[in-house]
Structure formats: C-alpha cells, structure tokens
Amino acid sequence: TGALRGPTHTSGRRAPAGLADQALRLLLRHNEWWERVSGEDQGLLHEVGGVHGEVLAWLERQITEHGPQTWAALDEAMADETWATQARGWLKAVVADEEHGFEDLQRVLQRMWINALGEDAEAIASSGPDAEGLVRLRQLRERIASLKALLTGQAGQAA
Numbered sequence: 105t106g107a108l109r110g111p112t113h114t115s116g117r118r119a120p121a122g123l124a125d126q127a128l129r130l131l132l133r134h135n136e137w138w139e140r141v142s143g144e145d146q147g148l149l150h151e152v153g154g155v156h157g158e159v160l161a162w163l164e165r166q167i168t169e170h171g172p173q174t175w176a177a178l179d180e181a182m183a184d185e186t187w188a189t190q191a192r193g194w195l196k197a198v199v200a201d202e203e204h205g206f207e208d209l210q211r212v213l214q215r216m217w218i219n220a221l222g223e224d225a226e227a228i229a230s231s232g233p234d235a236e237g238l239v240r241l242r243q244l245r246e247r248i249a250s251l252k253a254l255l256t257g258q259a260g261q262a263a
Contacts, residue, residue, distance in 0.1 A: 124156040126212045134206075135166070175195070
C-alpha cells in the first residue's frame with residue numbers, strides 16, 4: 105500500500121467503532137506489531153481520534169519509552185487513565201484463548217481504509233468534481249477495489 109495515496113483530508117475522521125475497537129484490541133494485546141504496521145496505516149489509526157486516538161497515542165508512547173510489553177504490564181500502566189475501563193472492555197470482547205495473527209490486524213486496517221477512502225470518494229462525487237477531481241475519484245475507487253480484492257483473497261486463504 106505504500107505507493108498508494110491515503111485520504112485527501114485528515115481532520116475529524118472517525119472509523120466505525122467496531123473497526124477501531126478491533127484495531128486497538130489487537131494492538132493492546134500484541135503491541136510488538138506496532139513496528140510492523142506501515143507508516144500509512146499508523147497515520148490512518150492516528151486519524152481515528154476520540155478515545156481510540158487517546159489510547160493509541162498513549163500506547164505509542166509506552167512502546168517508545170518501554171518497548172513492547174505484556175498486556176498485564178499495559179493494564180497496570182493504564183490504571184489511572186480516564187479511558188482505561190473502555191480499553192479493558194475492548195479486550196473483554198475477545199475469548200481469552202483466542203489466537204490472533206498480524207494478518208488479523210491487516211484485515212482490520214484494510215476495512216478501515218475501505219471506509220475512509222469511501223468517505224473521500226463520496227465527498228468528491230457529491231461536490232461535482234472537475235477533471236482533477238474525477239481522476240482522484242477514479243484512483244480512490246481503484247484502491248477500494250484493490251483492497252476489497254485483498255480482503256477476499258485473505259479470507260479465502262484463511263479458510
């Protein structure tokens with residue numbers, strides 16, 4: 105995804121809570137994955153904002169200052185944060201022994217991109233785009249199609 109461009113705007117983007125919850129759940133449980141997440145995907149996650157953005161910023165500081173940590177260590181470190189109960193709730197939504205791989209995080213990020221790029225495409229389409237806007241709209245739609253194809257391929261591989 106590195107050569108493909110991200111969203112055209114960056115303020116106030118909100119991923120559907122379910123996807124943002126899933127992404128943060130996986131990153132809190134497997135914070136060593138943060139270094140494997142592309143810069144573009146990290147940027148998308150930072151755009152989510154709200155409580156999710158606060159937790160992500162905190163998690164990134166924890167990783168920078170202490171390196172990857174166990175969930176128990178993170179749980180203890182977040183004890184005084186106003187959002188700690190909500191973050192813990194994201195993890196309670198998972199069966200304790202459920203296994204996740206980095207591919208699960210990648211699928212969540214791809215769905216987040218599909219939503220974000222879809223919002224951008226809708227905004228361009230509804231604005232009566234000029235020639236440049238039409239080119240951008242085509243690029244967005246092509247990227248969305250490519251991401252959906254990746255998701256379909258990954259789902260087929262996992263089955």
